Amino acid sequence: MIALFRHLLGWIVSVFGSREDLILENLALRHQLLALHPRRPRRRLSARQKLFWLTLRKLWAGWRKPLLLVTPRTVVDWDRAGFRLYWKWLSGTRHRVGRKAVSQEIRALIFRMAAENPTWGAPRIHGELLKLGFDASEATVSRWLRQAPRTPDPAQRWLTFLRNHREAIAAMDFFTIPTLTFGVLYCFFIIGHDRRKILRFNVTRNPHALWIVQQLREAWPYTPAHRFLLFDRDAKFGGDVVTSAKEMGSEPVRTAFRSPWQNGVAERWVGSCRRDLLDHVIILNERHLKRLMSEYVRYYHEDRTHLGLAKDTPAGRPRAIRSAVESKIRSFPRLGGLHHRYALALAA
Structure with a gap:
């Protein structure tokens, strides 16, 4: 450090001499040698060394010639960074004026x-x-x-509509089941949104509009139909189906193209039906599928708990009350043993 100050003082004394360029060049080279000597491996330059080159840049036009450790662009960046730091410090010391900042x-x-x-x-x-x-x-x-995002997700708007009208909404849909002989059966169902009850289901090989109209009539034989009837844009739900729904007092509501999430209650029931039953059996014929579906709908209504119903069943399964007397838990097979229902039984 002492040697550095000696060189600096020597440069100040001789800066106005006839050999000032040669002296400044020697000073710059010696300074770089001193910077490299104690650093093995090479490290970043210290603040004093950066300040030396910034001062040399201001006082000598030929400062780029002896520069070896860094590029001239780097020295310019140091100058700009120091300028920003100075004004940032200067702005921070002043008293803030204007309106109060919002937290x-x-x-x-x-x-x-x-x-x-x-x-x-x-x-x-x-x-x-x-x-x-x-x-x-x-x-x-x-x-x-004005800076807040004011375009809510379309799925959220649709979900809000369904929640506000769930008691008045029913949905219908089809899903297909392959048979042992490589045939295809169509299962039609109508489900209520309020308690997720299956209002009507049936199986056919050849679905058409008149058959669907008859299923709608049998879904509400003595009670008023739901206010809204939700279904997709399947070609089977043609003009006759829409007219029949309106005559029954329902307002037909079609989902958008390729938007199964808009009929999420019906789609979720199809997934539950496949996971709980259809993925574990081989359907022989139409009669076989009707029998299995009848058993599943009964199990679905009376035994199977639902997350959307706060772990209750569509038919309202009562909660058992455990007494002080020792009781035994019995299991009752459902769907041939695929599922079970559990109940308390007093010990003998």
Whole structure:
């Protein structure tokens, strides 16, 4: 370090001499030798060494010629970084003026309320913030509200509609089952959204519009039909089916193209039926499938618990009350032993 200051003092004394370029070049080379000597392997230059090159750049036009450790571009970047750091420090010492900054908590609440309530505007959100004890103006809420994502997911909008009308919605659909002889059977069903009950099911080899109309009539023989009847754009649900549904008092609602998630309750029941029964049996004929489906629908209504019904069954399975007396748990086979129902029985 002492040698470095000696060279620096020597350069200051002789900077105005006749050999100033030669002296500055020697100083720059000696400085780089001193920087390389104690560093094996090579490391980054220290702040003092960077400052030396920045000073040399300001005072000598030929500073690029003896530069070997780094490129001239690097020295320029050091100068720019120091300029930014200086003004950042200078700006931080001044007193902030203008409006009060909005906290992160308030911004998060504004975005959350806008996402959860698509129909709310700035006055409604501002009122909720006031009731929560936050001090923010309506103009501030409006300004931040413009930055919030206000395009909710279409699936979320459809899900909200289904939840608000589940008691009045029924859905119908088909699914296919191959047989032992490589034939194809069509299983038609109608399911209610409120308790996930199967209102009607039947099996056929040749589904057509008049057959579907008859199934609709048998689904609600003595009770009013559901307010909305949801189905997809299958060609089997033609004009006769739509007209019959309207005559029964239902409003037909078709799902969008290639959007099975819009009829999620029906699609989920098809998946449950396949996992619980059809994936484990080989269907012989139409009569065989009808018998199996009848047993499964009975098991589905009375025994099988559902996550969407808070672990209850569509028919309302009562919850057993364990007494102080020792009891025994009995199992009752369902669907030939594929599933079981468990109940308490008093010990003998």
